[in-house]
Amino acid sequence: MDELTNHDVTTVPLELFDFAFCRRLNKKAPELNKEFKEYIEDLQQLAIKENWGTPQGHQKYPVLHNYIWHTYMRIAEEYNDAVTPEERAKKIPMRDGFACFNTGLFTEEFERIFALFEQNRVPDRQPWYFLGFVPESDRQLSRFSPLPERANYFEDPGSLIFDYRLEIRPNKRHILVDNKDRLPQEYQAPDKYAWLVQHFEGAVNNAQRRLSENFKLAVPQYYRGRIQLLVPLYLTGNRQPDLALAIERDGDVYQARTCLTIDMAYNNARLIVKPQSDWLQPA
Known part of the structure; x- marks a missing residue:
């Protein structure tokens, strides 16, 4: 052979x-x-x-x-x-x-x-x-010279940094209905949808304020050939976030089309680099 x-x-x-x-x-x-x-x-x-x-x-x-x-x-x-x-x-x-x-x-x-x-x-x-x-x-x-390069996930380093001047616009139905199994248990009841939307909007606004104070809270992830940013989302009032909101820049806004559990988010983020943010740690 x-x-x-x-x-x-x-x-x-x-x-x-x-x-x-x-x-x-x-x-x-x-x-x-x-x-x-x-x-x-x-x-x-x-x-x-x-x-x-x-x-x-x-x-x-x-x-x-x-x-x-x-x-x-x-x-x-x-x-x-x-x-x-x-x-x-x-x-x-x-x-x-x-x-x-x-x-x-x-x-x-x-x-x-x-x-x-x-x-x-x-x-x-x-x-x-x-x-x-x-x-x-x-x-x-020894037979390999030079040794191979590591995987590359991005060309523009600027894509890894959150621009606090841009608005986050979430797809609420997809996040809260299609992915409701990722939400905390108390937020999964179908008869509480209006209440859930209100709490979710407040959590997104809170996340936007947190990011304007510290843009490094947004952690990059690689997903289906694209760079997205993961944003901590606090729904229950715990000290640790309940979810990670996945946002992607689209023109002059950030579209948020899905949310991830913290373990899912860490798995995706770890591909690029070990996350340094305290909020994103595996269980």
């Missing part, structure tokens, strides 16, 4: 599990077998410590799993959009039967962390075999 290179491979699958076989199977030594969730646990140990969410089902670190899954997807999109082999190699270089991508994470020593793959020699399977997460000093990465 010929070795895969960026000259030959012009597109890659958008799903990580279609790109690579992400388990370790060793019939001779079953104790060495490894599931992808265990690789994620290894990455958690390797990377700078942060809150990667409350365990859910078989996922011990659900936010980190989501982060890696979508980071690869964005890098694959950039790879597929690249025109030349040199541009593709900036995202997923393929050389000597190996490939890698930049996770965007760092070790405690601020070494970049990469996902490393070896070409899969098993026919009719994924083209690559996942070897694990490694720091940039790992000798296995």
